[in-house]
Amino acid sequence: MSPLGAPWPLSLVILLGMGVASERIDCPSRCSCRYLGVNCTGQQLQEFPAAIPLDTRQLILAANNVSYLPAVELSFLADLVYLDCRKNLLGDDLDFTFIGLAKLVYLDLSFNNLTQVTFSTFSHLLSLVVLKIADNPNLVAIEKDAFANNTWLRHLDVSRTGLTFLDTSTVQDLPNLRFLGLSDNLWHCNCSFLDFITWMTESNVRFPDAANITCYTPAGLRALKMSAAEAQLRFDCLTQLHKQDYIFLCLIGFCIFFAGVVAAWLAGICAVIYKVHTSKGEEEAEYKDT
Numbered sequence: 001m002s003p004l005g006a007p008w009p010l011s012l013v014i015l016l017g018m019g020v021a022s023e024r025i026d027c028p029s030r031c032s033c034r035y036l037g038v039n040c041t042g043q044q045l046q047e048f049p050a051a052i053p054l055d056t057r058q059l060i061l062a063a064n065n066v067s068y069l070p071a072v073e074l075s076f077l078a079d080l081v082y083l084d085c086r087k088n089l090l091g092d093d094l095d096f097t098f099i100g101l102a103k104l105v106y107l108d109l110s111f112n113n114l115t116q117v118t119f120s121t122f123s124h125l126l127s128l129v130v131l132k133i134a135d136n137p138n139l140v141a142i143e144k145d146a147f148a149n150n151t152w153l154r155h156l157d158v159s160r161t162g163l164t165f166l167d168t169s170t171v172q173d174l175p176n177l178r179f180l181g182l183s184d185n186l187w188h189c190n191c192s193f194l195d196f197i198t199w200m201t202e203s204n205v206r207f208p209d210a211a212n213i214t215c216y217t218p219a220g221l222r223a224l225k226m227s228a229a230e231a232q233l234r235f236d237c238l239t240q241l242h243k244q245d246y247i248f249l250c251l252i253g254f255c256i257f258f259a260g261v262v263a264a265w266l267a268g269i270c271a272v273i274y275k276v277h278t279s280k281g282e283e284e285a286e287y288k289d290t
């Protein structure tokens with residue numbers, strides 16, 4: 001029930017000010033509103049609620065059935081700092097959805113149906129500090145530069161997704177990153193992933209639940225934790241010679257052989273010239289003596 005409907009003294013309503021009063025009127029149905037905050041948790045909403053007060057800072061839509069976030073309506077909420085959409089049906093394409101939310105600091109999209117993250121998904125969130133995209137089982141790809149613009153990112157969680165690979169450059173250039181959730185993914189531990197593991201051991205980022213960060217493929221490394229996988233990968237990747245290495249070695253060998261032949265040939269010519277020269281000198285000397 002809105003406070004204006006209650007039999008409050010007129011003076012109190014005036015004291016509270018029209019700003020607060022109009023906000024209470026504006027509260028979307030099935031949501032509860034308090035100062036600069038709107039909470040619609042667990043209301044079986046199918047759609048993004050209409051008529052959210054424009055000065056809202058905190059919006060909680062957790063545990064609903066929302067499958068689409070309208071970029072335009074979101075961009076009206078230019079002061080939004082905190083957006084919680086965990087446990088919804090958001091999926092497919094979130095690119096350019098958060099285009100107007102430059103002040104957003106906290107974004108929770110865990111337990112949804114995200115499939116991919118590209119540069120355009122979060123690149124407009126220039127203030128983002130916490131990003132939770134864990135528990136999205138269909139999330140299979142995060143583009144290399146997906147977080148290139150999120151330089152304030154401190155907490156990133158991609159646990160329990162469908163990710164098999166994460167390029168080192170996706171996270172290593174985030175200067176403020178302190179927490180990175182990676183557990184219970186089906187990591188593909190190939191030689192490129194060795195780079196990532198090396199970065200993990202050298203960075204001062206915290207990796208929670210480290211016992212559950214394991215390789216899934218190749219079969220030979222299955223269930224190995226990162227430290228064990230690192231040793232194995234170091235052996236496999238750094239001592240292994242590739243086809244181009246063999247070609248290179250053959251080329252070097254041939255060059256050395258060829259250089260040797262040329263050197264021997266030149267030495268031979270020099271020797272002959274020297275011999276001819278000295279014998280000529282001797283002949284001349286003999287001639288002079290007689």
Ligand SMILES: *[C@@H]1O[C@H](CO)[C@@H](O)[C@H](O)[C@H]1NC(C)=O
Nearest residue numbers: 067089091092113114115138
């Ligand atoms: C999740 O996304 C996939 C791929 O876009 C789709 O096939 C599937 O139906 C979605 N699941 C739900 C529960 O919406």
Ligand SMILES: *[C@@H]1O[C@H](CO)[C@@H](O)[C@H](O)[C@H]1NC(C)=O
Nearest residue numbers: 119120123124125126148149
């Ligand atoms: C990303 O950051 C760069 C440099 O800060 C900025 O020029 C660019 O507009 C940002 N991109 C987006 C999509 O906001």
Ligand SMILES: *[C@@H]1O[C@H](CO)[C@@H](O)[C@H](O)[C@H]1NC(C)=O
Nearest residue numbers: 164165188189190191192193
């Ligand atoms: C490792 O796997 C990833 C993902 O499957 C792939 O993009 C990358 O090229 C692979 N690297 C090597 C060296 O095979």
Ligand SMILES: *[C@@H]1O[C@H](CO)[C@@H](O)[C@H](O)[C@H]1NC(C)=O
Nearest residue numbers: 183184208209210211212213
């Ligand atoms: C780690 O993985 C095991 C086995 O899959 C699971 O039982 C356990 O709950 C996981 N730990 C955490 C903290 O998720």
